[in-house]
Amino acid sequence: MVGMTCPPWLTPSTDAFSADLWPSTAKRVDGVIQIGGVSVVDAVEQWGTPLYLLDETDFRGRAARFRDAFSPWAVNYGSKAFLTRTVARWVGAEGLGIDVCSLGELALALQAGVNPEAICSHGNNKSADDLKTAIDAGVGHIVVDSFDEIDRITWLVANRPADAPPVPVLLRVTPGVAADTHVSIQTAVADQKFGFTLAGGVALTALLRLEATAGIDLRGVHCHVGSQILSTQSHELAIVRLVALLALFRQAAGRELPECSLGGGFGIAYTTADRPLAASVIANRLMAALDQARVVQDLGPLSVSIEPGRAIVGPAAVAFYTVGTVKPVNGLRTYVSVDGGMSDNPRPATYQAAYMAVLANRTSHAKPMLCRVVGKHCETGDILVRHTYLPSDLRPGDVIGVPASGAYQRSMASNYNYTPRPPVVAVRDGSGTVLLRRETIEDLMALDVGW
Numbered sequence: 001m002v003g004m005t006c007p008p009w010l011t012p013s014t015d016a017f018s019a020d021l022w023p024s025t026a027k028r029v030d031g032v033i034q035i036g037g038v039s040v041v042d043a044v045e046q047w048g049t050p051l052y053l054l055d056e057t058d059f060r061g062r063a064a065r066f067r068d069a070f071s072p073w074a075v076n077y078g079s080k081a082f083l084t085r086t087v088a089r090w091v092g093a094e095g096l097g098i099d100v101c102s103l104g105e106l107a108l109a110l111q112a113g114v115n116p117e118a119i120c121s122h123g124n125n126k127s128a129d130d131l132k133t134a135i136d137a138g139v140g141h142i143v144v145d146s147f148d149e150i151d152r153i154t155w156l157v158a159n160r161p162a163d164a165p166p167v168p169v170l171l172r173v174t175p176g177v178a179a180d181t182h183v184s185i186q187t188a189v190a191d192q193k194f195g196f197t198l199a200g201g202v203a204l205t206a207l208l209r210l211e212a213t214a215g216i217d218l219r220g221v222h223c224h225v226g227s228q229i230l231s232t233q234s235h236e237l238a239i240v241r242l243v244a245l246l247a248l249f250r251q252a253a254g255r256e257l258p259e260c261s262l263g264g265g266f267g268i269a270y271t272t273a274d275r276p277l278a279a280s281v282i283a284n285r286l287m288a289a290l291d292q293a294r295v296v297q298d299l300g301p302l303s304v305s306i307e308p309g310r311a312i313v314g315p316a317a318v319a320f321y322t323v324g325t326v327k328p329v330n331g332l333r334t335y336v337s338v339d340g341g342m343s344d345n346p347r348p349a350t351y352q353a354a355y356m357a358v359l360a361n362r363t364s365h366a367k368p369m370l371c372r373v374v375g376k377h378c379e380t381g382d383i384l385v386r387h388t389y390l391p392s393d394l395r396p397g398d399v400i401g402v403p404a405s406g407a408y409q410r411s412m413a414s415n416y417n418y419t420p421r422p423p424v425v426a427v428r429d430g431s432g433t434v435l436l437r438r439e440t441i442e443d444l445m446a447l448d449v450g451w
Contacts, residue, residue, distance in 0.1 A: 006387040007354070009273035012368045020269035020276065021356065021403040023055035023316050031363030033401055035318055036427030040360045043425065043432060044399055049322040050340035050422035052410055054435065056090065057428055059316040059406075062279075063094040066308050069279040073287075076120050078264045078309020079105050081407040084435045086426060087313070088112035097140065099307050103130055110137060120261070120307075122172075124193050128152045135160075135167050143222045143261075145172045145195055150209060157215030166217035169210060170261055171196060173203045173223045175241040177234045195223070198241060207249050207257075220302070221245060224263030227310065230276055235262060236289040243293035246302075256300050262286065264307035268314040270404045271354050279311070310407035317406030317424070319345065320360060321384075323398045324376070334371045336390060338400065341375015342382045343416040345402075345409040349381045357388045360401035364391035373400065377417050410436065418444055 017028070025036050033040045035053045043053060066075050076097035079088070088109050091098055097118035100106045109119055117140040123130065124145045131153050134142055144150060157167055172195035196203040203221075210218045221242050225234045242260055250256045268276050290304065321338035328334045347353035357373050369392040373385035385402060413421045420439030425432045 023058035033360040037430035038427040051320045052424040054317040062312045065279045069283040074305035078307045081309030085112040168217045170222040175238045220257040220259030222261040227265045228267040229265045230267040232285040239289045247297035259303045261305045266311040314407035319402045319405035341377045343419045344413045355385045357385045361399040366391040366393035
């Protein structure tokens with residue numbers, strides 16, 4: 001087609017039903033997609049679109065695979081990917097801890113009954129109130145991110161009762177690793193907002209300051225190299241540099257720190273071009289890298305943790321939309337407009353993230369056409385799927401499904417154009433439970449109090 005370009009991995013298929021892209025229970029029955037035994041047609045009739053269906057069995061299975069693969073390391077769910085009270089309960093039931101980075105995430109985890117000692121509190125700009133709330137709740141770790149934060153936490157612990165237990169902390173380190181991912185989600189290079197750089201001994205200085213602060217229990221170091229990473233090289237390099245820092249601390253302080261968190265960032269398949277690693281493969285490689293680094297530095301045993309979020313919830317959910325307009329444009333491409341858009345999935349506009357889409361409510365044997373799936377918002381960049389094949393008999397009223405939609409979509413959703421955010425429904429064994437209800441226009445109007 002003149003003027004139409006597409007990535008080389010995209011082949012003319014109207015049903016990219018790859019196991020890597022879809023939840024484990026996903027299948028077609030009489031042409032209709034089912035998730036967790038729930039027909040998409042029935043789900044749309046009951047809850048409308050846009051709609052997120054979250055496969056509970058798939059979510060729990062992925063959580064359990066990380067738990068088992070990384071044992072005896074600790075696994076903390078990266079809640080910023082997606083969090084509700086029910087999800088927090090699933091996480092706890094599968095034996096995982098949870099990391100949070102705001103007062104809202106902390107409050108939700110506590111309301112869900114998560115053991116505070118299983119919570120790790122993050123954030124590059126934690127206020128005194130943020131820190132006090134986490135300390136009073138008794139969270140298992142606070143990840144310290146700046147010298148200003150050290151000042152705040154020092155003041156807080158100095159004003160606690162004399163018999164209060166010491167506050168357990170990890171130091172966020174930026175080990176100078178540029179992960180192979182989008183620049184906006186590289187989090188271990190020196191020139192960015194998180195943590196303490198290794199350069200110039202900054203991280204070591206921070207560790208020694210925390211070590212000398214009464215009321216602080218310095219447990220170790222933390223890093224996060226980035227997100228949507230499909231290899232282990234950057235994590236392995238970070239391990240080498242973190243262990244070297246721990247050896248420098250031992251030399252300066254006369255003791256070894258017992259803990260190390262390697263963060264998360266493990267990628268998933270959004271298209272058939274993506275080749276994510278199994279949890280067992282990641283675990284074997286990182287454990288081997290840590291063992292080797294410890295031998296080189298003659299360092300003792302470490303209690304290690306990781307923080308997968310996307311890798312657990314991302315493939316477990318599918319977004320469904322109703323087609324409103326099918327518009328061929330001057331022989332260039334066909335635009336398929338749906339009832340969602342960048343308000344419920346900002347990732348394509350923010351990170352140029354690639355997705356695939358399929359016709360979900362019926363089977364078609366029509367010739368495939370190369371499409372661009374776009375939303376309903378007043379932005380040219382309101383693109384959900386830049387390149388995908390859909391059947392040429394696609395028509396208004398059809399439902400399309402976008403797999404791998406569990407992470408950083410509903411959690412980053414907005415009300416742009418005063419659009420209510422869509423519901424999330426957990427499905428299992430043929431039934432659905434609403435986790436997040438659909439917002440209404442009345443919900444949005446209730447926030448406008450400036451009459």
